[in-house]
Amino acid sequence: MAHLDENPLGPHLPLDPLPGHSxxxxxxxxxxRGEFAVTTELNPPDSANPEDVYxxxxxxxxxxxxxxAVDASGANCHMSSVGICALLTRMGYxxxxxxxxxxxxxxxxxxxxxxxxxxxxxxxxxxxxxGVQAGDQPGAKPVFDLDCMSLLETVRIMxxxxxxxxxxxxxxxxxxxxxxxxxxxxxxxxxxxxxLAKKIEAGAQFVQSQYCFDVPMFREYMKKVxxxxxxxxxxxxxxxxxxxxxxxxxxxxxxxxxxxIPDSVIARLEGAQDxxxxxxxxxxxxxxxVKEIEGVSGIHVMAYRQEEYVAEMVHDSGVLKxxxxxxxxxxxxxxxxxxxxxxxxxxxxxxxQQLAEKAAQHPH
Amino acid sequence: xxxxxxxxxxxxxxxxxxxxxxxxxxxxxxxxxxxxYTIRLWAVRNSRFFEWFYHRFAEVFLLLHPVWKLFxxxxxxxPITFVEKHVKGFLFDCRMCGQCAxxxxxxxxxxxxxxxxxxxxxxxxxxxxxCEVEPDMPCVWVQAWKGSQNMAKGDAIMNVQxxxxxxxxxxxxxxxxxxxxxxxxxTAANAGKDA
Numbered sequence: 048m049a050h051l052d053e054n055p056l057g058p059h060l061p062l063d064p065l066p067g068h069s070x071x072x073x074x075x076x077x078x079x080r081g082e083f084a085v086t087t088e089l090n091p092p093d094s095a096n097p098e099d100v101y102x103x104x105x106x107x108x109x110x111x112x113x114x115x116a117v118d119a120s121g122a123n124c125h126m127s128s129v130g131i132c133a134l135l136t137r138m139g140y141x142x143x144x145x146x147x148x149x150x151x152x153x154x155x156x157x158x159x160x161x162x163x164x165x166x167x168x169x170x171x172x173x174x175x176x177x178g179v180q181a182g183d184q185p186g187a188k189p190v191f192d193l194d195c196m197s198l199l200e201t202v203r204i205m206x207x208x209x210x211x212x213x214x215x216x217x218x219x220x221x222x223x224x225x226x227x228x229x230x231x232x233x234x235x236x237x238x239x240x241x242x243l244a245k246k247i248e249a250g251a252q253f254v255q256s257q258y259c260f261d262v263p264m265f266r267e268y269m270k271k272v273x274x275x276x277x278x279x280x281x282x283x284x285x286x287x288x289x290x291x292x293x294x295x296x297x298x299x300x301x302x303x304x305x306x307x308i309p310d311s312v313i314a315r316l317e318g319a320q321d322x323x324x325x326x327x328x329x330x331x332x333x334x335x336x337v338k339e340i341e342g343v344s345g346i347h348v349m350a351y352r353q354e355e356y357v358a359e360m361v362h363d364s365g366v367l368k369x370x371x372x373x374x375x376x377x378x379x380x381x382x383x384x385x386x387x388x389x390x391x392x393x394x395x396x397x398x399x400q401q402l403a404e405k406a407a408q409h410p411h
Numbered sequence: 412x413x414x415x416x417x418x419x420x421x422x423x424x425x426x427x428x429x430x431x432x433x434x435x436x437x438x439x440x441x442x443x444x445x446x447x448y449t450i451r452l453w454a455v456r457n458s459r460f461f462e463w464f465y466h467r468f469a470e471v472f473l474l475l476h477p478v479w480k481l482f483x484x485x486x487x488x489x490p491i492t493f494v495e496k497h498v499k500g501f502l503f504d505c506r507m508c509g510q511c512a513x514x515x516x517x518x519x520x521x522x523x524x525x526x527x528x529x530x531x532x533x534x535x536x537x538x539x540x541x542c543e544v545e546p547d548m549p550c551v552w553v554q555a556w557k558g559s560q561n562m563a564k565g566d567a568i569m570n571v572q573x574x575x576x577x578x579x580x581x582x583x584x585x586x587x588x589x590x591x592x593x594x595x596x597x598t599a600a601n602a603g604k605d606a
Contacts, residue, residue, distance in 0.1 A: 148526075149526075153574060175526055175528060175533045175534075176526075177535060177543070178525055178526060178535070178543055178544035180544050181535075181543070189525065189526065191526045191527050191528070192574070192575075192577075193574050194526065194527070194528045194529055194530050194574075195530070195533075196529075196530035196531070196571055196572070197529070197530065197571075197572070197573065197574040200571060201574070212574070228534060229534075230533075230534030230535075233532070233534055233535065233536040233537075233538070234532075234536050234537075234538065234540045234550070234553050235532065235536075235540070235552070235553045235556040235557075237556075238531065238532070238552075238556040241568075241569060242530075242531040242532070244569070245530060245531060245569060245571055248571055249530075249571045257534050304534075304535030304537075304543040305533070305534040305535040305536070305543065307538065
């Protein structure tokens with residue numbers, strides 16, 4: 048039997064659009080089918096070597112439905128998310144392109160959205176971005192021309208109305224599945240569910256949460272979200288991840304903005320013989336707890352510098368229920384690229400004179 | 412000296428770094444101290460009053476529409492902007508974005524947010540309700556949420572705000588609102604006449 052997310056005419060062919068879907072990607076398909084989705088984050092390399100990206104992506108092969116290409120997370124300089132997405136789509140991975148409002152104004156962002164969609168990026172995640180003070184270059188100029196909400200709206204308008212923010216028409220709109228971030232663990236706590244409502248109104252179709260270490264707090268949040276009926280309008284993926292040690296947990300708590308780690312978690316890590324193993328176990332326990340909460344559609348595993356454990360944790364928690372995420376997402380232009388490479392390889396001589404004449408005869 | 416390594420997050424950066432003293436991570440890089448926010452916070456606490464007052468004030472401004480029209484909106488722009496800038500600057504630390512959202516943000520000016528967010532708090536708000544970027548400043552949006560709870564039309568905080576139009580900076584939003592209200596009133600009157 049062909050895989051559920053496979054073109055019946057052959058796995059190398061791009062997927063047909065489904066009615067009611069806003070993208071051709073499989074993350075949207077998985078979520079809309081009601082399956083438990085798993086996404087993860089690629090640690091962006093500080094290098095110009097494409098192999099680094101391929102190597103880091105290969106670890107997740109067959110375990111995740113989407114790979115977040117982060118946009119200078121924590122305001123630290125890395126390979127750009129557009130660049131990572133270009134490499135990932137080329138290799139047939141399904142990236143979720145993050146766009147942070149910190150570094151680009153609305154002109155650059157709209158251009159990037161078009162470029163990304165043309166490369167075959169099916170999922171875009173709209174973020175505000177950490178302040179520049181958090182990163183390695185605190186002297187940078189913070190842009191913040193749009194905020195995450197107006198960015199969501201901008202991309203939604205581009206997709207649904209085929210228009211730029213200015214009203215100028217697009218000939219082909221970017222078919223993307225729109226994501227956003229939520230942080231239920233920061234004040235003002237009672238406003239957070241309403242903020243999710245605002246994001247949904249602005250265009251968010253799925254959200255990934257900040258690291259969840261405080262499950263009771265998350266339950267409380269989800270209760271409010273269910274009361275507002277938001278879990279039916281948007282897919283909620285809970286952010287989880289392993290902590291390497293109690294020391295890192297403490298450091299993250301006091302130095303990384305927006306991450307709430309309760310004392311009990313740190314005490315549990317400190318009390319363990321093997322802190323790294325305990326961190327992994329803690330993460331699996333949290334996954335098992337949150338997957339039972341009504342309204343949770345998946346998890347987002349952030350295992351910074353512990354990417355090799357993602358597969359293990361996903362396996363051990365059993366969230367995929369035997370489902371194997373599809374390994375290769377065909378790009379609509381794959382065939383064209385293959386033909387061109389083939390032509391180049393066959394070594395056909397190009398007659399310059401002939402080519403010029405042909406071009407002169409045939410404007411466009 | 413562009414390559415000089417900056418010490419991040421330090422209260423009196425140069426001086427303190429020179430002594431080699433320990434500085435905790437939760438200290439603001441610039442030295443604005445809390446008392447600078449007193450009036451802004453007071454305005455948020457009294458957001459209900461300011462909401463009421465602004466409505467009366469906007470009505471008066473609309474009544475004065477013939478006067479503005481007589482002088483020409485262009486010509487009164489500069490003096491009004493001057494007054495607006497200083498009054499709102501004193502009360503709300505107004506940044507003159509020219510498209511005031513105070514009534515939708517609990518009388519807490521969103522342009523004081525280091526990320527200039529106009530649609531709610533980012534995920535980086537500290538557990539004590541202070542800003543991620545400026546640890547000594549109470550988060551503008553935590554205040555906004557408190558302020559909006561006091562207001563009769565506090566629900567306006569749920570509206571999705573449009574991106575800031577940077578070309579309207581340093582212009583009077585009082586006059587813009589008045590002109591728009593007057594124009595809306597006229598079209599309504601004309602529509603009534605036609606019907």
